Amino acid sequence: MLTEDQELFRRTVREFAEREIAPVAAEFDEAEAYPADNVRKMGELGLMGLTVPQEYGGAGAGAMEYAIAMEEVSRACAAHSVILTVNVSLVCEPIYKFGTDEQRSRFLPPLASGQTVGAYCLSEPSSGSDARHMQTRAERDGDHYVLNGTKNFITNGGVAGVYLVYAASDPSGGQICAFLVEADRPGLSPGKKERKLGIRASTTTQVFLEDCRVPLANRLGEDGDGFKIAMLTLDGGRIGIAAQAVGIAQAAYEAALAYAKERQAFGHPIADFQGLQWMLADMHVRIEAARLLTYQAAQFKDRGLPYSKEASMAKLHASETATWVTTKAIQIHGGYGYMREYAVQRYFRDAKITEIYEGTSEIQRLVIARHLLRS
Numbered sequence: 001m002l003t004e005d006q007e008l009f010r011r012t013v014r015e016f017a018e019r020e021i022a023p024v025a026a027e028f029d030e031a032e033a034y035p036a037d038n039v040r041k042m043g044e045l046g047l048m049g050l051t052v053p054q055e056y057g058g059a060g061a062g063a064m065e066y067a068i069a070m071e072e073v074s075r076a077c078a079a080h081s082v083i084l085t086v087n088v089s090l091v092c093e094p095i096y097k098f099g100t101d102e103q104r105s106r107f108l109p110p111l112a113s114g115q116t117v118g119a120y121c122l123s124e125p126s127s128g129s130d131a132r133h134m135q136t137r138a139e140r141d142g143d144h145y146v147l148n149g150t151k152n153f154i155t156n157g158g159v160a161g162v163y164l165v166y167a168a169s170d171p172s173g174g175q176i177c178a179f180l181v182e183a184d185r186p187g188l189s190p191g192k193k194e195r196k197l198g199i200r201a202s203t204t205t206q207v208f209l210e211d212c213r214v215p216l217a218n219r220l221g222e223d224g225d226g227f228k229i230a231m232l233t234l235d236g237g238r239i240g241i242a243a244q245a246v247g248i249a250q251a252a253y254e255a256a257l258a259y260a261k262e263r264q265a266f267g268h269p270i271a272d273f274q275g276l277q278w279m280l281a282d283m284h285v286r287i288e289a290a291r292l293l294t295y296q297a298a299q300f301k302d303r304g305l306p307y308s309k310e311a312s313m314a315k316l317h318a319s320e321t322a323t324w325v326t327t328k329a330i331q332i333h334g335g336y337g338y339m340r341e342y343a344v345q346r347y348f349r350d351a352k353i354t355e356i357y358e359g360t361s362e363i364q365r366l367v368i369a370r371h372l373l374r375s
């Protein structure tokens with residue numbers, strides 16, 4: 001399905017990820033440390049602004065290249081790739097798509113170059129799946145809005161230079177707006193870094209907004225456009241998470257395959273046993289199916305076709321595949337798979353979040369079913 005250029009691009013990203021990211025992934029996971037140098041290097045390679053047009057400092061690539069890059073970075077380390085995907089598809093893309101020329105010129109170049117990263121602030125302590133029912137409010141005061149509320153589980157919290165914050169501008173909460181809030185704007189403060197099961201090198205925090213005055217010039221789109229911006233943005237983001245899940249699953253499968261050929265039991269490499277062969281075959285088939293669904297969604301996006309259902313299908317299947325494949329990869333490794341020295345336990349811990357963030361599997365099924373019932 002890939003063109004020669006896309007194959008070449010995959011090789012370039014793979015070589016980069018194998019050289020710069022894979023060797024340090026376990027260390028950053030163990031230390032729960034943010035990989036600032038590697039984020040800068042991903043920026044130098046053009047990955048942090050992959051789909052941003054060149055005039056705003058990006059690489060001007062399409063959704064297919066983005067899926068390929070996400071797959072390859074995730075094959076090395078999913079914590080690195082979540083930093084990348086939030087920046088590219090949840091922050092840069094809506095700025096380009098819904099921003100004014102002034103907003104594009106002001107915000108995109110530093111984000112696209114990896115000089116800083118963006119964060120996407122939709123979820124709240126009491127609203128995750130039910131994203132529309134947020135408590136954060138944006139009260140209009142002349143040519144400013146005053147933001148108050150708390151955002152939850154914010155990837156890149158504490159390290160981001162720009163926060164894309166959703167808040168309702170009416171007391172009933174129906175009129176949602178999107179705002180670009182700079183990290184140093186008084187009234188915005190990130191909470192402490194959350195301690196997570198996986199993707200531990202990425203930061204996740206709450207974000208507090210306390211009488212945070214944001215100029216009208218920082219509102220993305222019109223008053224009341226916010227929910228549609230949030231949903232359209234997540235459609236693209238879900239392709240990124242699908243590709244992330246494919247990359248994690250691929251890494252786990254490759255580790256399991258290598259181990260099965262090397263490990264001896266009952267006088268044979270364990271790969272000689274049919275029970276394991278069937279596991280490897282199922283892992284491979286499921287990963288290929290997830291990859292094809294992901295590329296299909298990316299191609300729909302690149303061709304300008306509606307792709308919301310395709311993105312949800314890809315994310316649903318790929319994330320459940322990643323959890324299943326990484327579980328089997330540990331099983332093939334036996335007791336060693338449970339040990340922290342082996343990478344498969346990291347893949348297993350990292351895989352689980354792909355079934356939760358950017359919409360749980362239950363939400364993906366709901367989105368898919370709504371499309372089916374409407375058609």
Ligand code: CAA
Pocket residue numbers: 082086090120122123128129130131132153154155227228231232234235308357358359360363366367
């Ligand atoms: N594209 C464009 N418009 C859309 C849309 C889409 N994909 N989905 C919904 N809309 C529009 C609808 O057409 C509707 O418009 P009208 O009012 O004009 O009719 C409006 O938005 C409301 O839509 P719904 O009635 O479908 O809204 P809902 O309240 O029933 O919820 C939902 C829809 C699909 C459940 C949505 O709330 C959702 O996706 N929830 C999950 C949220 C989520 O994914 N959060 C992830 C957090 S971000 C994250 O994880 C980032 C990270 O750090 C990695």
